[in-house]
Amino acid sequence: MHFSKTLATVATFAMSAYAALPVASVDFQSWESCDVGAQVSGQPKFVARVTATPLTCDKTPVNPDWSIDNYSFSAKLDTKDAAYCHGVIIWNNDGCSGKPTTFLPFDDSPFAVGKCLPDILDPGYVSFKLACDFPGAPF
Template sequence: MHFATTLAAAMFALGAQAAFPVASLEFQSWEQCEIGFSVHGEPKFKADVTATPLTCDKTTVDRDWSINNYAFKAFIDTKDALLCSGVTIWNSDDCSGEPWSFVPFDGKPVVEGVCLPDSLDPGFVSFKLDCFGFPGGAGGP
């Protein structure tokens, strides 16, 4: 179960009335995939992170010799996240600088990203849910 799903369930159990968008994201490392097309099979590595409009979650960029490509898969964890445009991704540890990629939801609860080239700098990728009505949320880059 995703952390965000557990968090949402705990908030519901406590009687939380506030609506809050939460999504999960898989950061996938691939040995090889066709750039710009959907990925198939199992990635070599994957990291699960939570994305909200108010937090910046991060994970490390795996620099294994066999990694040549990356992809992302996004899951909407709360119904309020359906109102968000997607997840913005940076090649930094603090959601700063120029965004590296964007995974749009397009009204779907699960979105498979496409194969991306190995153009990430060593270090981190960070994530933030892009929603209208939240600080920094303009509905997508």
């Protein structure tokens, strides 16, 4: 009986810790064309949505379509504890490793809209992590 109580306590703690994890939705947008360095507007040709947290590395493939000449990223903080997060770190690989490709700042807002980027991404993947300042955060 004591073991069951301990297990239930551990499970409750784990769920509480997970519920407090900051989460953001990140859109990786592929454009046929947009003005590099300018805010994007209109409808991208492709959109991939991923979830980003400070503890996980989420990824999506780079679209290999020959008509894609530009990319952009946008993000929305999904949890109130995400107020401790200041942006999304983006890599051009599937493991959130090495030198990041770009950083998407929240600038004291729950939304971040990136600017039009040139076709700088290599085929493969882009991966994402939230950059947060809270006790125990990896960044």
